[in-house]
Every structure is written in C-alpha cells, then in structure tokens.
Amino acid sequence: MRLTKFTDLALRSVMRLAVCADDEVLTTREVAEAMDVRHTHAAKAITRLQHLGVVEARRGRGGGLVVTDFGRRASVGWLVRELEGEEEVVSCDDPPCPLRGACRLRRALRDAQEAFYATLDPLTVADLVASPTGPVLVSLAGPPPRQGVS
Numbered sequence: 625m626r627l628t629k630f631t632d633l634a635l636r637s638v639m640r641l642a643v644c645a646d647d648e649v650l651t652t653r654e655v656a657e658a659m660d661v662r663h664t665h666a667a668k669a670i671t672r673l674q675h676l677g678v679v680e681a682r683r684g685r686g687g688g689l690v691v692t693d694f695g696r697r698a699s700v701g702w703l704v705r706e707l708e709g710e711e712e713v714v715s716c717d718d719p720p721c722p723l724r725g726a727c728r729l730r731r732a733l734r735d736a737q738e739a740f741y742a743t744l745d746p747l748t749v750a751d752l753v754a755s756p757t758g759p760v761l762v763s764l765a766g767p768p769p770r771q772g773v774s
Contacts, residue, residue: 641655649689700745
C-alpha cells in the first residue's frame with residue numbers, strides 16, 4: 625500500500641504541530657518550510673486537518689495553528705482512512721476488467737488494505753511524536769517558532 629503525497633504531508637504536518645510547546649504556534653508557511661514543501665500544498669493539507677477537527681487555526685496576534693485534543697488522541701488508522709478516502713488499491717471498473725466476475729485478487733487486496741489500516745488503528749498522533757521522533761520534529765529546519773501571546 626502506498627500513501628498519497630497529500631496524506632504523507634498531512635501526517636507530517638500534524639506531527640510537527642503536535643510537538644509545539646503550549647505557548648508556541650506555527651503558521652502554515654512555517655509548517656511548509658519545516659516540511660520543505662510548497663506553501664500551497666501545506667495549506668491544502670492543513671485545511672483538510674481543520675475540517676477533520678485535528679488542527680485549529682487561531683486568528684489574531686499570537687495566532688497560528690495548534691493540534692486539538694481530539695487531534696492528539698486521533699487514531700492514525702482513522703486519520704489515514706479519512707485522508708486517503710474510500711479508494712480501493714486497484715480499480716476493476718475503469719477500464720472494466722474482464723476478470724471482475726471471477727477474480728480473487730480484488731478481495732485479497734481489499735483485505736490487505738484493511739489489515740494495513742488495522743495496524744495503524746491503535747496508534748495515535750501522540751504515539752507518533754513520542755521520543756525519539758518528537759525532538760527531531762522540533763529541530764526541523766525553518767524559522768524559529770513564534771511565541772503566542774497569553
């Protein structure tokens with residue numbers, strides 16, 4: 625199974641945001657720089673994470689992006705399913721496969737895909753950023769993080 629670049633970026637972005645100190649906030653541009661991707665790509669991923677309730681954008685002075693409590697507890701399996709969508713590993717419909725009625729491959733691939741997600745289900749975003757990953761995420765290149773205003 626291979627994740628889309630979008631899902632990969634969204635997961636890395638939420639991981640970077642999850643290691644921010646309580647008074648630290650990052651902008652989408654700062655996340656993009658830390659992940660070494662275009663701002664527009666990061667913005668799309670962050671927007672999707674906001675719609676899922678994983679990330680919150682705070683406006684105004686000292687504003688920026690923060691991971692929600694729900695986001696920290698979110699199952700990685702659930703998050704990947706939401707980001708990837710309901711697509712199957714292989715499409716048997718476009719163009720129509722002549723084996724559709726008698727093929728066992730589609731079912732085997734569907735089972736393998738579900739096993740992949742099931743492996744990720746017990747993990748949370750908080751699990752992903754535990755040591756040794758967290759300190760590496762904090763040290764990623766980019767401008768020094770801004771401190772939020774209390």
